[in-house]
Amino acid sequence: MDDTILEVRNLKKYFKTGRGMLHAVDDVNFSVARGKTLGIVGESGCGKTTTGRCLLRLVEPTSGQILFEGTDIRKLGRREMRKKLREMQIIFQDPFSSLDPRKTVLQTIREPIVTNRLISGEAAIEDRVLQLMETVGLAERLINTYPHELDGGRRQRIGIARALAINPKFIVCDEPISALDVSIQAQILNLLKSLQRKMGLTYVFITHDLSVVNYFCDEVAVMYLGQIVEKAPTELLFSNPLHPYTKALLSAIPLPELGPRTGRILLKGEIASPIDPPDACRFAKRCAYAIDRCNSSTPELRDLGPGHSVACHLV
């Protein structure tokens, strides 16, 4: 990859539970090129959100390396990490619970500017807040309103403005539009896209919605139970999916148009438990093509040619 901004090697995050070790993220590897968007897709419980939080060390990984512009951020001390976080930001899923209800728009957006001592002088800070509000399309008159007075789309814009306040290079977008209505979703997606073009931002875009990925991402990693099962440039993944899970996932999207449906793959059975998983393909129980080997060893993620890698014994 030409200019890699972020590289993740053997990332693992295990949680201790009463019934054993929960493998939320289990040996995940990927890298993101500067100015591009990597989509991480998967269903609930596949570890995509935990992966996203590990990238900023909001959740401390169990093991692995996270190289941001060549520096392993897991080796950084508290103070250095804080500094690093000026370059890395996150936008959360739920604009209803990720904003402080007792802070106005001004107070919410100015907080990161003040904490990081980026600008001094109240007038200058307010100017910067107004400038950020304009960037994300919030009307100036809303500067003294509270979150409860605003709708979901506007709240998400505040979340974006706050993330942009410290001029980050890299933003993790964790399901930024799934709590919003369809007509508002498009507004936010367009905003994120134009910000990327203008400011050269790099995104990791976490979502369960494949049609959004197709529109928004340059590269996609499909996760299943803590592991990446397939990774490819978006166009390739959609035109030539190789992993049985990716195929089922793609065929399950209800399309908003009429016409014959081609070959929906209905999965049988339920998702296996992520607690102390055995050495086997985690998808084997739901997979129509599973052979003996799938139940006795974990398939490795193998590179099959230009950027397309798959973890399946049968491919």
Place this chain on the structure above:
Amino acid sequence: MNDQEVVLDIRNLTVHYVLENETVEAVNDLSLQVAKGKTLGLVGETGAGKTTTALAILKLVPDPPGVIKGGSIKVGDKDILGLTKQQMEKIRGKDVSMIFQDPMTSLNPVFTVGEQIAESVLLHEHVSKTEAYEKARELLEMVGIPKFRASEYPHQFSGGMKQRVVIAIALACNPKFLIADEPTTALDVTIQAQVLELMKQLKEKYGTAMILITHDLGIVAEICDDVAVMYAGRIVEKGTLEEVFNRTCHPYTEGLFNSLPNIHRRHEDLVPIPGLMPDPTALPKGCSFAPRCSYVSAACLESQPDPREVSPTHTVRCKAYDTPGFRIMRGQHG
């Protein structure tokens, strides 16, 4: 729809929530019919009045503050709005059933799923407890859950299975009419595909008429026969699936389609609908969509557009069609 048996007939329904210092106009002058064996998709965004419409059919609109200001709702030959509480209890579950959005909260955590399905059977059919429980086990099998799991509690089931239990409860007494309020929104795509497949099979097998409330046009394309699009408490466009999807008439419906990312055309820009839904406590005098509409004219701000027939099955509320030859940009290719 004239020669078919109409199972649900709503005419000019108006539901308001009267609060201390304001009135939320949730549903305004809404009329729709569903024929036997048909599925109607009721589409709209948060606050469009979809769920209030559904609750009105079951007479479950919380009162106060909910007030049914006018109109009539007929299920089969029964006029719902005139029934007493006791009469209504007999209808719920037997004639009309509802599947709620969130399977995690619509089951009782302290009873086994078998008991919860049996409860509905016991209420409406003259059977013994054992017979009801046996029926519950059969229903579970019908929705694809092994019989022996009837003795388990909701927390032992995954989200998709809980939703299937909820469907089993709703179908326990073979209702004539089923309301499904966002039945798959809380589920993952692959599980959603399983549940939709199940609902399709049930519709074919039992000929149950259905209203499917959703914001997802993809799901509508999948299982609905007819579509009604709601905006700010009104149905702005209504027609067969083919008419609404391929010969879209209302600017709001067009806006909805344009804001969806299309899986086949990834490089096209999304065209969002500008602005926001109007405040339901202060709806404009004219068309509620006018402030966001790109075809707006002075007449739109003056008064409510009346429903206009495009074909015997296709109606649209939009003043732009007063101008002869008016066409919206999308959908004339179909």
